[in-house]
Amino acid sequence: MAMSPRLPAAGAPQSRLPALRRWPDWSPYAAALVSAVYAVLGVSWAAAGGTGFPFGEGRDPVASASILRDVPPDAGARGLALAGIVGLVVALGMTRPGAPSPVRWLLLGLGVMASLVLAIVIPDYRVLVLVAYTPIVILGAPFGWPPETNLLGVLSWSVIHQLVFILGGVLFAATTLAFWRRWHGSCASCGRGPDRSSWAAPERAASWGRRATYVAAAVPLVYAATRWAWALGIPLGISEEFLRQGQEVGLWLAGAALATVAVVGAILTLGLTQSWGEAIPSWVPILGGRRVPPALVTVPAGVVAVVVTSAGVMFWRLVLAGGFTLGTGQTLTLEDSWAALAPELLWPVWGVALGIGALGYHLRRRGRCAACGRGRSQPEPAA
Numbered sequence: 552m553a554m555s556p557r558l559p560a561a562g563a564p565q566s567r568l569p570a571l572r573r574w575p576d577w578s579p580y581a582a583a584l585v586s587a588v589y590a591v592l593g594v595s596w597a598a599a600g601g602t603g604f605p606f607g608e609g610r611d612p613v614a615s616a617s618i619l620r621d622v623p624p625d626a627g628a629r630g631l632a633l634a635g636i637v638g639l640v641v642a643l644g645m646t647r648p649g650a651p652s653p654v655r656w657l658l659l660g661l662g663v664m665a666s667l668v669l670a671i672v673i674p675d676y677r678v679l680v681l682v683a684y685t686p687i688v689i690l691g692a693p694f695g696w697p698p699e700t701n702l703l704g705v706l707s708w709s710v711i712h713q714l715v716f717i718l719g720g721v722l723f724a725a726t727t728l729a730f731w732r733r734w735h736g737s738c739a740s741c742g743r744g745p746d747r748s749s750w751a752a753p754e755r756a757a758s759w760g761r762r763a764t765y766v767a768a769a770v771p772l773v774y775a776a777t778r779w780a781w782a783l784g785i786p787l788g789i790s791e792e793f794l795r796q797g798q799e800v801g802l803w804l805a806g807a808a809l810a811t812v813a814v815v816g817a818i819l820t821l822g823l824t825q826s827w828g829e830a831i832p833s834w835v836p837i838l839g840g841r842r843v844p845p846a847l848v849t850v851p852a853g854v855v856a857v858v859v860t861s862a863g864v865m866f867w868r869l870v871l872a873g874g875f876t877l878g879t880g881q882t883l884t885l886e887d888s889w890a891a892l893a894p895e896l897l898w899p900v901w902g903v904a905l906g907i908g909a910l911g912y913h914l915r916r917r918g919r920c921a922a923c924g925r926g927r928s929q930p931e932p933a934a
Contacts, residue, residue, distance in 0.1 A: 760911015
């Protein structure tokens with residue numbers, strides 16, 4: 552009688568795997584490193600009376616968009632130092648899944664909190680602007696459009712720190728996920744255990760992933776409709792005066808470009824459920840017929856999901872606080888400029904739906920886990 556192959560212990564270190572596939576092993580130490588760096592920075596800034604702290608009025612060129620705008624620099628530096636020390640302890644603590652249960656729950660809660668605060672709560676819309684404008688600038692550069700656009704100008708020190716915070720949030724999310732999986736006896740790399748979860752089965756993932764993908768593709772069309780209307784001179788949801796002000800400085804053309812990027816993104820999002828999202832159509836020159844590497848889809852989708860959700864949370868915060876203040880000092884509110892703000896309030900839905908759709912795509916396409924050996928050897932085709 553043929554014997555079934557013996558599976559490696561779930562979550563066991565796999566030294567022969569490529570570095571990226573060993574993320575459960577190194578992500579806690581990477582998260583600890585980021586925490587240690589900011590603990591040191593916080594201590595040095597606090598010792599200098601707050602000098603160097605990159606957030607707040609006078610230090611952040613767009614401080615009105617930041618949740619940290621009213622934090623005094625000395626208090627902010629001390630708080631950052633404390634947070635860095637706590638993050639260091641939490642990250643290293645999650646390398647020991649055999650800790651007592653109350654400690655594990657505490658570490659789990661702090662890990663989830665660190666992930667959300669760093670990746671979603673602190674960053675603002677400027678990270679999304681950087682991501683969205685990059686393809687516009689690259690494609691328009693040979694034609695000198697858009698005029699006077701300087702992406703490097705967006706990269707103030709506060710935005711650079713936001714990018715690092717997002718990286719730290721992702722590292723804490725990976726660390727927390729691996730910790731949770733090891734705690735429950737599953738493979739830290741793929742999450743599979745002795746009892747397969749029905750929700751993660753490919754056919755189930757195809758079902759709920761499809762629904763989430765349709766939501767993620769629909770939401771950006773609302774934003775695009777308003778920006779295209781303004782570019783065409785239609786004051787949809789804004790005043791005639793505000794429309795003229797935007798026309799004088801070419802603001803609505805830039806908005807139309809962003810709207811176009813959003814529509815292209817919506818079309819690409821549908822690839823999470825379509826056959827062309829798995830294999831390049833045969834009519835495409837040179838690359839036609841080749842399978843699409845799953846990471847080529849899930850990584851960009853994950854990045855967009857994070858930055859869109861973060862920007863949407865920022866808009867909710869500002870709207871609830873009284874409105875969004877432009878660089879000219881003008882404040883937009885839902886009452887007088889609903890089309891300028893309402894689409895952005897849907898962005899958290901967009902981001903979460905896109906993340907769920909990308910997860911469904913990943914679960915549907917993944918094959919046998921190189922770390923634990925579980926799973927099928929060849930992914931099934933799209934439903």
